[in-house]
Amino acid sequence: MTTFKAPVRDIDFVLNEVLDYQAHYKTIAAGAEATPDMVEAITAEAAKFAEEVLSPLNKVGDEEGCTWNDSEVTTPTGFKEAYQMWIDGGWQGLSHPTEYGGQGLPMSLGLIKSELIGTANWSWGMYPGLSLGAMNTLIVHGTEEQKAQYMPKLCEGTWTGTMCLTEAHCGSDLGQMKSKAELQEDGSYKLTGSKIFISAGEHDLTENIIHIVLARTPGAPEGTKGISLFIVPKVKVNDDGSLGERNSVKCGSIEHKMGIHGNSTCVINFDDATGYLLGKENEGLNAMFTFMNTARIGTAIQGLAASELAYQNALPYAMDRYSMRSLSGTKNPDKPGDAIIHHPDVRRMLLTAKAFAEGGRAMIYDAAKYSDHMVQAETQAERDAAENELGFLTPILKAFLTETGLESASNAMQVFGGHGYIKEHGMEQIYRDARIATLYEGTTGIQAMDLIGRKVVLDGFKLYGGFCKKLYKFGFKSLIGGKRRGYSAKLIGYTLAWNWHTVKMVARASKNRDAVGAASYDFLMYSGYLSMAYYWARMAEVAATKLASGEGDTAFYQAKLETAEFYFSRLLPRAKAHGGSMGSSTESVMGMDLERFTVR
Amino acid sequence: MTTFKAPVRDIDFVLNEVLDYQAHYKTIAAGAEATPDMVEAITAEAAKFAEEVLSPLNKVGDEEGCTWNDSEVTTPTGFKEAYQMWIDGGWQGLSHPTEYGGQGLPMSLGLIKSELIGTANWSWGMYPGLSLGAMNTLIVHGTEEQKAQYMPKLCEGTWTGTMCLTEAHCGSDLGQMKSKAELQEDGSYKLTGSKIFISAGEHDLTENIIHIVLARTPGAPEGTKGISLFIVPKVKVNDDGSLGERNSVKCGSIEHKMGIHGNSTCVINFDDATGYLLGKENEGLNAMFTFMNTARIGTAIQGLAASELAYQNALPYAMDRYSMRSLSGTKNPDKPGDAIIHHPDVRRMLLTAKAFAEGGRAMIYDAAKYSDHMVQAETQAERDAAENELGFLTPILKAFLTETGLESASNAMQVFGGHGYIKEHGMEQIYRDARIATLYEGTTGIQAMDLIGRKVVLDGFKLYGGFCKKLYKFGFKSLIGGKRRGYSAKLIGYTLAWNWHTVKMVARASKNRDAVGAASYDFLMYSGYLSMAYYWARMAEVAATKLASGEGDTAFYQAKLETAEFYFSRLLPRAKAHGGSMGSSTESVMGMDLERFTVR
Structure with missing residues (x-):
């Protein structure tokens, strides 16, 4: 059976130390009620309900x-x-107007609630x-x-x-x-x-x-x-x-x-x-997009939830299962073997899930600011701008986080060895439950076409340009004055490479419109790895600064830096593979005539 | 419900046109009976049993x-x-001695039988x-x-x-x-x-x-x-x-x-x-390795089987499901949408499974020659040499093909959209059945340590060197006189990069023995992509030669070339990501103290 512990410290870190949510809440009317005490109280109550009742x-x-x-x-x-x-x-109306009996709090708080409920x-x-x-x-x-x-x-x-x-x-x-x-x-x-x-x-x-x-x-x-x-x-x-x-x-x-x-x-x-x-x-289909955007962000949370729950439940097993001796010297001399967390490949699997969970949380929580503005900003222009920005991020969040959630769940099963395949441990349930997430509310392929087709090409690269600008701005600023310049350099380098692949793809598309579809999946996954790198760089910057200032909670900030290092060293390089694939000819996907697919 | 059609033409292609099994069978006593007619008859009978009874x-x-x-x-x-x-x-004793009532045929024939039975x-x-x-x-x-x-x-x-x-x-x-x-x-x-x-x-x-x-x-x-x-x-x-x-x-x-x-x-x-x-x-554990090697090759077949069955069952759905219009122009004007196989991302998923299935078949069938020699070669020295060669390939085949089999199965579900998650179509069963393959008979992590630890480092790089030599030899030969020189160049380039990553890893390991474990998974996956590239290059060379000679069966050879192109363009680049990750510091995996893994 799986257990769940709400990661309240990490939620607090992302909300307050990385994303400065209190400043954000000053920009919307509904934010007035969302004081630090209120946010903490709601998180704590939702955590309790999730841990004790739902899990x-x-x-x-x-x-x-x-x-x-x-x-x-x-x-x-x-x-x-x-x-x-x-x-x-009174949970259901948390983020809905008081005139209908809701509590009128920001949408973003509803997403945190959804994360805790959904992970459990x-x-x-x-x-x-x-x-x-x-x-x-x-x-x-x-x-x-x-x-x-x-x-x-x-x-x-x-x-x-x-x-x-x-x-x-x-x-x-x-x-x-x-x-x-x-x-x-x-x-x-x-x-x-x-x-x-x-x-x-x-x-x-x-x-x-x-x-x-x-x-x-x-x-x-x-x-x-x-x-x-x-x-x-x-x-x-x-x-x-x-x-x-x-x-x-x-x-x-x-x-x-x-x-x-x-x-x-x-x-x-x-x-x-x-x-x-x-x-x-x-005009039903347009109206439907209101729902779809909510549902897609909700499904992105399912990906984050899978990574979090998988990590939480694989960790104790890795700590308590003793098998083989560590190559770098015995770690548990009083046991018949060393705890498997001392074996590098087990760590690789755990850290992958951890990096995807914490990185995904930062990605979703930052996007949630747009959902606040989309609903509660004062002017229509602000609301429209927020909807557009969120529209650009939605396919990335939905597809990338659900795909990585599946990988985390599969890794966590793998930590258990053969026991991961047995129902009683609950690890295979995490995978089976998460598997729907890349299928419903638009498959990964549909998200990929939505991103590259509607949100990038048909948008005339405006939102794409803004997204890149955000990355470059942070990258160059932290390259000069930051504490993790290596990450800044990588962020800039990978963004440049992405731009170059995009330019080449557009050139190919002028000859064959299928070039867009042929590149779509790799474009989306690249954008996901890049986007998560941006948040890991930001989180690392905050953690390094806090550590340097000696503000305490050293273990927490140290773990952040180590997870960031893992992300940049071991996960971000995958974007290169997506770049390589994206850069291939359209023919390599579209060349085969239908009859040649036949099994013979 | 899934259906299965034995890919007898492809089996024939690999056995006879690529690997020249008849020449191989002349090198073992048991091979005398394995005439082309006998091989064809056994394949046909096993195919019938698999298709009609087991499927x-x-x-x-x-x-x-x-x-x-x-x-x-x-x-x-x-x-x-x-x-x-x-x-x-009389199937069980196919490859066992006639003195016990077996048919005394080569082990390799038993593997083909196992593939057909196991896929069904x-x-x-x-x-x-x-x-x-x-x-x-x-x-x-x-x-x-x-x-x-x-x-x-x-x-x-x-x-x-x-x-x-x-x-x-x-x-x-x-x-x-x-x-x-x-x-x-x-x-x-x-x-x-x-x-x-x-x-x-x-x-x-x-x-x-x-x-x-x-x-x-x-x-x-x-x-x-x-x-x-x-x-x-x-x-x-x-x-x-x-x-x-x-x-x-x-x-x-x-x-x-x-x-x-x-x-x-x-x-x-x-x-x-x-x-x-x-x-x-x-001496039981050593004796056990006899079994383990059989079982691991058997499990590698499970990976190939998953790719094959997934591909076969996603293909008809992709042909008959009409949704959206192709960006490059309407393909099925009499239908409410175009068959989804016209959408590039659906093709990507199908071709991934196809490339893994056919590439995996070539990898396993070539390794099966060693299993013939290991059991039936004349001298002990030949038997030992074959056992060593097979020992090097076994972890690659087992881990890489089961991991790629899972990906194929997941892709095939994805082709079905939400319907892939529903039991009646059988797609999710392919995934669930295949999921055990990376866990039992030694997890992927255990295979990775077996490969890099025992078969590479402790072996003093002899088998590794021989493996690389085989790739370079084919690569340079076909670079000069072959028909697919681009693939030859890629094969050589990726092998060189692998050697370089290996050298760096060894240098790191001299300071910290965990460097070996930290690189193990990426080393194995790299070796898998590289090894499959070698077989795709060989298959492409044969197909191109046959096409040039006008020997007929044009559609089959053309499909081979197109699948090879997909493999080199869209799948092989992933080795770069594994190289990047393999090249990272050991600290990026091993740096975190145990207490810092705690969820907070």
């Missing part, structure tokens, strides 16, 4: 899974009780997590009446929400969607269709579930331009807010999956179900 | 798993019937596969009486054998083993102890199971020098070969694992069980 349910969720019985879904033992504690704690028990965390996506979509696109009708219960957590996008024949390509919505005389719609892969689509945690559904109205334009968004409650809501009759929305089955067994992945059938237009007709 | 049982095995009931183990539906067909077909259904293949390990150990170390008593039934397949090494507290470090064996007046031994992770340790396929067990005699030296090997039959065997009374060997439980559910992973308890010394007292 022990992680294995139960995996073993029992959800059960489906004639459209009803039963969640694993203990999930419902934990969810009631969640409601009682990802499957459980998806129930309130998906609901956040629905809430964010409603807040931005709903009418005042719609918000008044649904938001209070959603903020309270007594209802949850879902997002219903995928159909069996289309996931990434939503333009192929077939679900229909027909206008009724009373202004409502009747929805018909079948959606799949609806996480938390049906469960026994709440009395109602508010589905946000993508569908087409009759005569709507083909493709993505003819998609509208609808609110379809499982149980209809009367004007006074009380529950009415059951809507014709049914869970047709749940999927049997590799992992995240504790979360129900549902087929949801709409059979002339009553729904209400959300936002404008035929 | 359909792959999903059944995963879903049902094995069941344990008071020391008895029931295998999944259909496994027993398939095993009877295996016996009837790895869990099933482990039952006869583990038995081969026991048979090989018996043949080398058994007395004439022992061989006469056990080999005929093992060759026939009516009995199987196992290898009992691991105990709960020790796997890699067998010196810590505690099982005891006490000499009795009749010359037999009484064994007491508990072994874990015994694959195929108990099942319902055969009437008897012959366990080969590692244990200590009273007063034996500590550590690995006091380990002896014993034959412990599940049912005792009378002098006339008939079955006697049940021995006190019991299966205490079976493990619940991430995958390979169809194979029983057993706790085997010996409670004053009757056993017989195999080989000399206290």
Whole structure:
């Protein structure tokens, strides 16, 4: 069974010592409440809930899974009780407006909460997590009446929400969607269709579930331009807010999956179900991006969570398993062998997970500032600018951190040797649960195309340029006056090489547009390693400064510097491989005719 | 559900066009029987059995798993019937001496058989596969009486054998083993102890199971020098070969694992069980290496099998799933989107699996020549030389091909998008089944230390030098007269860089012996990418020559060249990352004090 300890010191380090969140909170209205004491208290309470309530349910969720019985879904033992504690704690509305019963705190605080919850028990965390996506979509696109009708219960957590996008024949390509919505005389719609892969689509945690559904109205334009968004409650809501009759929305089955067994992945059938237009007709896909961005950052957290949980659970095993003698001399003379943490390759695996977890935390927390501004900045221009910046970082965070999370989870299994493959230790569960993260909310390949296509090439390299400028600025500044000049030089060197590879890719793309796709994965992974290098350089700078000033907590800062050294020495060089691959001809990927793929 | 089609054309290409197996078979006595017709017939029959009998049982095995009931183990539906067909077909003794009822064919033919069986259904293949390990150990170390008593039934397949090494507290470090064996007046031994992770340790396929067990005699030296090997039959065997009374060997439980559910992973308890010394007292560990080498090559095949099966099953999905339009122009105008194989990143994932499968096949088949010589060469000197050469290649094959097999399996899931995570498609089963391969028979880390420590440094770089010489020789020869000079140049360049990294590593090791361990994983992975590059260069040379000569089969050779191009452009550059990491300071891995690993 896995255990979880909230890394509160590290959270504090990133928030306050590296990213100066208190200064950031002064720039948004919601930040006034987010005093250091408040942030600390919320982190501590979320930590306690995650450690004591959710972590022990992680294995139960995996073993029992959800059960489906004639459209009803039963969640694993203990999930419902934990969810009631969640409601009682007022957690769901933490970052939502006080007028709907929320606490009106910054979005960034919600992400920290999500990290702690999700690291302890990802499957459980998806129930309130998906609901956040629905809430964010409603807040931005709903009418005042719609918000008044649904938001209070959603903020309270007594209802949850879902997002219903995928159909069996289309996931990434939503333009192929077939679900229909027909206008009724009373202004409502009747929805018909079948959606799949609806996480938390049906469960026994709440009395109602508010589905946000993508569908087409009759005569709507083909493709993505003819998609509208609808609110379809499982149980209809009367004007006074009380529950009415059951809507014709049914869970047709749940999927049997590799992992995240504790979360129900549902087929949801709409059979002339009553729904209400959300936002404008035929503008559903754009509205959907509100949700997608939330969900993608949420999934990036799943990658960080996998690295953190994997590291935490492999570490004690590496400390307590005695096998072989260290080549550099006996370390545990009273034991039959040395603790395996003394073997370099075991350290390599542990430090990889540690570097990805702590580096990923810094990446996400810094991006979370944009999510605060996107929602709570004063002017529309500021909000738009923040949304653009976050839009650039989102595919990097989502794809890179989930890929590295998988690697961490696999490494942690590997530390256990054959025991890692056995269910009782929980290590293989971490991997299986994390494996979904590179698939849902847009695969790594989709993120890679979103980044290089939409966010770089179609953007005319503006956001890309700004990103590079940020890296160069820090790099050159710390090269002159910093304490870790070697890292500054590497940061500059790798950014320069990235620019050069990008230029060459663009040149190739002028001849063959597939050059963009052929380079996309390597471009994304390069950007991930580079971006993480920037944060490791910043963290190392802070740690070195603190150490030099003799402010105490020496072991913590020393560990930061050592992990940074590992990152720059052993992980960053992988960007070279991605650069090499990115620099290859488009033909090397696209040259083969279809029939030549055949197995013979 | 996955399907499997034996890649017989590719097997033929590697055996005959690249590696000239017919010339090789002229160098061993057993080769006389292995005529082209015989090889083709055996491949075709094994292919048929794998495709028609074993492949359909792959999903059944995963879903049902094995069941344990008071020391008895029931295998999944259909496994027993398939095993009877295996016996009837005379498959088990294919490469074993005719005097025991085997067919006396070369070991290499047995590996091809293992590949086909294992790709179709790895869990099933482990039952006869583990038995081969026991048979090989018996043949080398058994007395004439022992061989006469056990080999005929093992060759026939009516009995199987196992290898009992691991105990709960020790796997890699067998010196810590505690099982005891006490000499009795009749010359037999009484064994007491508990072994874990015994694959195929108990099942319902055969009437008897012959366990080969590692244990200590009273007063034996500590550590690995006091380990002896014993034959412990599940049912005792009378002098006339008939079955006697049940021995006190019991299966205490079976493990619940991430995958390979169809194979029983057993706790085997010996409670004053009757056993017989195999080989000399206290020389059990050396004798064990006979088995380990067989098992490690067998596990390398599991990596190749994962790449092959993953590729085969992702390909049709990529051809038939229509999503988004190709950036370089519409490819399927009559469909709502283009087949996803037209998207570069999907091709990247497919070609990665294809390159690893075909490259891995060439690597294993060439190494199999040494296994033929090791067993069947005329002189002891030739046999020893072959064993040394194979010993050098074994950790590379085992670790590199299982790691790349996992990547292929993960890529193939990724091609399916979210559907890859759902059990019904079988893609996640390929991954779960393959995941054990980097753990058992020595983890990747253990292989890496075996390679760099024992096979390179302690060997005084002789085998390493020979390996490099082979690469340079081909590289320079083809650089002058070959058809793919770019590959020759790359092969030479990457070998030179590897030598340079090795020299630096040795220099560091003179100051700190942990330098060897710190570089071990990257050294191994580099050697793997380099070794596969050598085979891709050779295959490309053959394919280019055949194409130039207009010998027909153009599509096959063209596909080879395109896959080679993908390998050199997109996969080989990863060696640079491993070189970079290998070149880092030992401190970057070993610098952190234990207490600083603590999560805070």
